[in-house]
Amino acid sequence: MQRSRFVIGLVGGATAVVALGALGTHLVAGTESTTGLDEHTTVSVGGHKALAPDLVAGRTQSKFHPLPWLGEKVSDVSCPTGLKAVAGASITCTGRTSDGKDVSIPVRVVSATASSVTWKFER
Numbered sequence: 001m002q003r004s005r006f007v008i009g010l011v012g013g014a015t016a017v018v019a020l021g022a023l024g025t026h027l028v029a030g031t032e033s034t035t036g037l038d039e040h041t042t043v044s045v046g047g048h049k050a051l052a053p054d055l056v057a058g059r060t061q062s063k064f065h066p067l068p069w070l071g072e073k074v075s076d077v078s079c080p081t082g083l084k085a086v087a088g089a090s091i092t093c094t095g096r097t098s099d100g101k102d103v104s105i106p107v108r109v110v111s112a113t114a115s116s117v118t119w120k121f122e123r
Helices: 002-028 054-064
Strands: 032-036 043-045 047-049 074-076 090-097 100-110 116-121
Touching: 032 054, 047 054, 054 074, 054 090, 054 100, 054 116, 074 100
Parallel strands: none
Antiparallel strands: 032 116, 043 047, 074 090, 090 100, 100 116
């Protein structure tokens, strides 16, 4: 009787650890960001407010490989222009993997208001 309780407790504990790990990975692995539009983050692209390309590149690079088992490490991420603060707007940034291969990183705006932009990239 005690042995079966031990096994049930062990299986339950292992399940909880796996679930907690999966939740942590999901929270850290997000590719979506919301960024405020102010004088430090904004440039103009075609007469529209846009997130500065260096800001988009830096955030994308830092979130592309947040955990060793998730995504591939990239460096030298750059974006050709600012990301317009208009829902559906998109750009393609580029980076380089640790083995020297160039990688394209699509970035698009999910939603935008007068004060912030929610955007995401594809891994």
